[in-house]
Amino acid sequence: MTDLLDKASKIKIIFFDIDDTLRVKTTSFMPESIKRVFSALKAKDILTGIATGRNLYGVVPEIRALNPDFLVTINGAYVEDGKHQPIYQQSFSDELVEGIVDWMKAEKSDYAYVAADDLRVSAWNDLIDEAIQPIYGTLKVEPDYYQSEKVYQMLTFSDHDDKIKLPESLVKEVRLVRWHEHSSDIVPVEGSKAIGCQKVLDQLGLKPEEAMNFGDGLNDRELFDWAGLSVAMEVSHPEILEKADYITDKVENDGILKALQELKIID
Incomplete structure (x- = not known):
């Protein structure tokens, strides 16, 4: 746990998947604790980003209302900041x-x-x-x-x-x-959420060891190899659970809040 706390102490930005991480995909349920998490991170001057396979159309209103600092969408192919300014685009010919x-x-x-x-x-x-x-x-x-x-x-x-x-x-x-x-x-072939998140870090002048991510699916695989600290939800794909630095409870049981408190990132 000491090593995890050391990694956690270096974190300056956290990226969150949406489905079955911030909210339940099948029911759209998002716990009230998520709002608390984003407010607490802002108070600690820790930046937030969404890293999702969804495109901007799929970033639902309750996620936008969290006011994340960055949106890494379409598995890293389209990235914009909180002011809706594009940072990176990779389209197909x-x-x-x-x-x-x-x-x-x-x-x-x-x-x-x-x-x-x-x-x-x-x-x-x-x-x-x-x-x-x-x-x-x-x-x-x-x-x-x-x-x-x-x-x-x-x-x-x-x-x-x-x-x-x-x-x-x-x-x-x-x-x-x-x-x-x-x-x-x-x-x-060269596209992934990790590439999109790296574009954000390039703009901020940060290193991967200063980034953390929460996820559950195979499209988070590259992020779990890239970020300084990776947290898997309890319901994650077995490969993601294997790669995770830390495994937390599921969405319905306030897994994100519990992890951030256990890692002493927020109170």
Whole structure:
């Protein structure tokens, strides 16, 4: 515990995942203790950031009301500060999108386009509804959306998502990160939440050992390798639990507050 407290004493910014970290994905429940946490961190002059697979459209009002200092969205592909000024953007080329669409069609998979503040899907059905409704609600169908808007990420949707493999033509450009039984994020090979968070640190002149993060899913994997101190929620994927410096209680039991108090970052 002494080593953990030493790491905690160096923290100047904390990044938080949203789903099943700040709030419960399936019920939208967010404990009142989260507001207390953000207020206490501000009083201690510790900066806060959201690090999420969601885009800006998916950063729900109760999260925005916490007034985080930074938003690292779309798994690090789009980053902005608290004044809504972009810090970093990494979009797909039209050629890459077209290659992904051709591959999705060959795999008999539907797909979604993720823009900075909007989303579109190639179709709408019960399978897509089950995966995406709890996060974004019902989305508009627009198969050629990329022709008019920048795309930062795409999603697969199928009942055989675990069997879908990238073709050789795409493996050097993108990778798959599963987040749901029927869906995976399609992200740049070099893209991750850690890269987006590093862009924030570059602007602030901070080092990774001065950053802390809370998360639970496989899209937090790179963050858990990068940050000076990483905390996993009790419900986290086994790989995240293995990588964590500290494991805390679940959202409903005020896990974030408990961890920050145990690590003596806030009272």
